Amino acid sequence: MDEAPLRADLILEYPFTRTTGPVVGAFLTGLREGILIGIRRSDGTVMVPPAEYDPVTSEPLTEVVEVGQAGEVVSWTWVDPPRPQSPWDGPHGLALILLDGADTPMFHAVLVDSPGELATGMRVSAVWREEREGHIADLAGFSPEVDA
């Protein structure tokens, strides 16, 4: 019997920290402060998350605007189980969420227990972590809005 084939764990890690610039920095500052922001585009619409340049005209964008903390699910998928390095511990939804006051949807988790609780068009609102540092993970995700 031949010897078993060799194998080894090979792990590459790059502990990058990068500078943000004023626009992405404003988005991350907003996360730390518990608010969501976008940026006004040349045609007057609001893009969330913000980018430094207009994706169509390439003009520099400078007007940061606050948007709502709730919005509508535009599209979604169910993740079960999460991959080992996922920020989320358990099964969860991922969705494109059109926040109130925004014209483009942003991508984040919807914190429900089963895919049956997700639907296109449902209303969700932001769930913040207690400890925030200016990172996308400051936003734990979104949860379904409870009808008033």
Added chain:
Amino acid sequence: MSGAPDGEVRLPASLRGVEPVQSVRTPIRLEYDYRPSASAESYLRAYADKRIIGHRSPVDGAVFIPPRGVDPRHGVAISEEVDLPDTGHVGNFCVTHLPIPGRKGLEVPYVSAWIHLDGAAVGFLGLVRGCPTDEVRIGMRVRAVWKPDDELGTTAENILHWEPTGEPDVPLERAGNRSFHASQPDAGGDTGGEADA
């Protein structure tokens, strides 16, 4: 329209006067389950016996290390393994003064070098120790320092580092990579290096 002067970013009231975030952590971690090729497997198993294996080109006899099963210059397969000695010379080197974040057991400054084994046409990477860093030089003769026999495994880590032998240097014009003129008499499949100097 939004009209801020000079592209200056205008913030909503809720973000004015707060400390701005200027950097963000973006760590990357890649986890591989490494399985060696057939030629790499032979190479690694030979290390357990303190042997270093190269591959000899059928075209001109040039010896490549580590063995890859191919002569990359000519695009031909190689199957002939040869044993290489654990002596050679420094073909090129770098003194590093900044530590690698997360890397343990490597005190700065350290010297990483292309080690050109006697009889090999190309070098491979190793650490040079056993002399002050400013005495390391191109052409310096070195030998492998192996782990104790009871710690040997199927790994290139068996060679802890390379230390000076004290022999006369390889002349500069003959030091380093010879794979692009390996068909010349002093660089092919025989011993190369010192022995035919």
